[in-house]
Amino acid sequence: MAENANALVGDTASLSINIQGRDEMVIVTARGAARELSRELGFGIVDQTRVATAISEIIRNVVQYASEGEVQFRVIEENGQPGLEMVVVDQGPGIADVERVLRGGYSTGNGFGRGISGARTLMDDFELQSEVGRGTRVWMRKWLR
Amino acid sequence: MAENANALVGDTASLSINIQGRDEMVIVTARGAARELSRELGFGIVDQTRVATAISEIIRNVVQYASEGEVQFRVIEENGQPGLEMVVVDQGPGIADVERVLRGGYSTGNGFGRGISGARTLMDDFELQSEVGRGTRVWMRKWLR
Amino acid sequence: MNIPVLQIERFLIVSVQGELKDNDVTALQQNLLERLRRTEAAGVLIDLTAVEVVDSYMGRLLRDTAAMIRLMGVPTVVVGLRPAVAVTLVELGLDLPGIHTDLNLERGLTWLRTQMR
Amino acid sequence: MNIPVLQIERFLIVSVQGELKDNDVTALQQNLLERLRRTEAAGVLIDLTAVEVVDSYMGRLLRDTAAMIRLMGVPTVVVGLRPAVAVTLVELGLDLPGIHTDLNLERGLTWLRTQMR
Ligand SMILES: Nc1ncnc2c1ncn2[C@@H]1O[C@H](COP(=O)(O)OP(=O)(O)O)[C@@H](O)[C@H]1O
Ligand SMILES: Nc1ncnc2c1ncn2[C@@H]1O[C@H](COP(=O)(O)OP(=O)(O)O)[C@@H](O)[C@H]1O
Numbered sequence: 362m363a364e365n366a367n368a369l370v371g372d373t374a375s376l377s378i379n380i381q382g383r384d385e386m387v388i389v390t391a392r393g394a395a396r397e398l399s400r401e402l403g404f405g406i407v408d409q410t411r412v413a414t415a416i417s418e419i420i421r422n423v424v425q426y427a428s429e430g431e432v433q434f435r436v437i438e439e440n441g442q443p444g445l446e447m448v449v450v451d452q453g454p455g456i457a458d459v460e461r462v463l464r465g466g467y468s469t470g471n472g473f474g475r476g477i478s479g480a481r482t483l484m485d486d487f488e489l490q491s492e493v494g495r496g497t498r499v500w501m502r503k504w505l506r
Numbered sequence: 507m508a509e510n511a512n513a514l515v516g517d518t519a520s521l522s523i524n525i526q527g528r529d530e531m532v533i534v535t536a537r538g539a540a541r542e543l544s545r546e547l548g549f550g551i552v553d554q555t556r557v558a559t560a561i562s563e564i565i566r567n568v569v570q571y572a573s574e575g576e577v578q579f580r581v582i583e584e585n586g587q588p589g590l591e592m593v594v595v596d597q598g599p600g601i602a603d604v605e606r607v608l609r610g611g612y613s614t615g616n617g618f619g620r621g622i623s624g625a626r627t628l629m630d631d632f633e634l635q636s637e638v639g640r641g642t643r644v645w646m647r648k649w650l651r
Numbered sequence: 652m653n654i655p656v657l658q659i660e661r662f663l664i665v666s667v668q669g670e671l672k673d674n675d676v677t678a679l680q681q682n683l684l685e686r687l688r689r690t691e692a693a694g695v696l697i698d699l700t701a702v703e704v705v706d707s708y709m710g711r712l713l714r715d716t717a718a719m720i721r722l723m724g725v726p727t728v729v730v731g732l733r734p735a736v737a738v739t740l741v742e743l744g745l746d747l748p749g750i751h752t753d754l755n756l757e758r759g760l761t762w763l764r765t766q767m768r
Numbered sequence: 769m770n771i772p773v774l775q776i777e778r779f780l781i782v783s784v785q786g787e788l789k790d791n792d793v794t795a796l797q798q799n800l801l802e803r804l805r806r807t808e809a810a811g812v813l814i815d816l817t818a819v820e821v822v823d824s825y826m827g828r829l830l831r832d833t834a835a836m837i838r839l840m841g842v843p844t845v846v847v848g849l850r851p852a853v854a855v856t857l858v859e860l861g862l863d864l865p866g867i868h869t870d871l872n873l874e875r876g877l878t879w880l881r882t883q884m885r
Pocket of ligand 2: 563567568571572596598599600601607610612613614615616617618619620621622623642824
């Protein structure tokens with residue numbers, strides 16, 4: 362496994378993909394990027410779908426509440442285990458009650474209020490930082506089993 | 507059609523997706539983004555594949571010759587016809603003989619020399635600008651028929 | 652994303668091809684309302700075969716649509732839900748309460764026929 | 769991307785699952801070389817069912833692999849090439865010269881059997 366991970370990790374190239382358009386165009390673009398990357402990494406179809414759904418939830422919040430943002434994808438490795446790290450940052454209005462949002466079922470829009478809590482369940486590691494008036498940062502990881 | 511285009515075009519959100527990793531990770535990420543976006547736009551499976559293949563060729567050159575670069579995706583509209591625009595820019599070594607590269611069959615690597623000429627065939631509009639020591643810019647469009 | 656509504660026998664088939672949005676769904680609901688009245692359709696089948704990801708937002712829109720159809724007194728069946736999508740819906744804490752689901756178009760239509768009085 | 773080599777009857781099955789790279793293909797070729805010697809396999813089948821895009825770089829790697837197999841005196845068949853991939857390969861100005869292609873695994877195996885002396 363360590364050998365395999367070595368083959369996956371490594372910063373040999375970097376690309377910035379910019380997309381401007383209607384909310385759903387932005388969401389599907391990020392989702393396609395995440396799905397294809399997790400497929401290439403060797404994730405099975407269910408984990409690919411988990412990753413694509415999680416990024417979909419978080420990017421939907423970005424386009425809805427902050428209208429612009431940034432995602433960072435990184436192939437990682439810990440103790441010989443490869444994984445995918447996704448960090449999503451926006452400079453939007455921020456979230457006042459992070460605890461409540463993490464518990465789920467709370468929405469200021471007309472959603473289910475299951476976006477953030479759902480993404481957290483779908484990923485292995487999840488951290489949400491937010492400051493009102495400053496913005497929001499979501500950090501997520503999924504490990505290849 | 508004009509009505510449909512109106513529904514597709516519009517800058518309501520913007521996202522920057524950054525990916526760092528081995529060449530093939532970067533290529534598949536850009537390809538997944540392009541494929542999913544063209545699918546959402548309503549492109550059929552063959553045109554989706556043409557777009558994904560073209561971006562694959564151009565991004566492969568970026569990671570191979572410049573190691574870092576930038577892609578811009580934009581949903582466009584002209585005379586009521588929607589389309590996808592992709593602009594790929596790098597600050598790499600540039601191409602000395604653009605004419606020759608556009609004709610195809612010329613490679614300084616161990617490729618077929620069909621990347622750029624192939625991408626040009628697969629897309630509807632294609633422009634290559636390059637300056638030695640400064641970098642390369644590829645502009646491509648595909649229209650929804 | 653314009654959502655096409657087809658007709659097979661006395662059933663309306665809604666084939667979801669991409670990302671759903673609030674106004675797509677409003678348009679779809681009006682379209683269905685009209686078609687149900689005009690054709691006296693006996694059931695609606697929602698086909699999700701082409702859908703690779705259903706997040707909580709899209710889950711809500713699907714549920715709303717099914718609820719509206721139910722209010723009109725006709726049965727709905729959702730077919731083509733991918734196994735991986737079913738797994739993530741459950742993990743998201745969503746389900747499609749009171750919506751009958753079936754494997755594919757044929758089986759969905761068979762079920763709808765049994766619902767006809 | 770480690771490319772697995774399976775065996776069915778006297779044939780080796782190479783199933784390409786993701787992006788090919790130069791060193792993957794070198795490893796694959798060494799693996800095939802060894803397996804062909806050891807098992808006296810009578811043919812190689814390359815399955816591209818999972819491959820959604822073949823660009824000119826990957827096209828070259830596929831062609832090189834098939835050429836190597838041919839040099840070893842065993843027939844190769846490529847199966848599962850998606851129609852959209854076939855179209856783009858032609859438009860790219862590439863083809864897979866001298867490589868027999870077939871629709872699916874079964875038909876590929878049937879063809880390989882006819883090639884056995
Ligand atoms: N990026 C963000 N910026 C500002 N507020 C956010 C952001 N993401 C989520 N929120 C807030 O948290 C709430 C819960 O989000 P979520 O769990 O995704 O459910 P939903 O999107 O269905 O409302 C949202 O209704 C919104 O008020
Ligand atoms: N972004 C780039 N920066 C510098 N040189 C490039 C770039 N893209 C292409 N080239 C040059 O143009 C040649 C032809 O490119 P291409 O048609 O894609 O064929 P191939 O990649 O198979 O060589 C390459 O071999 C390389 O010398």
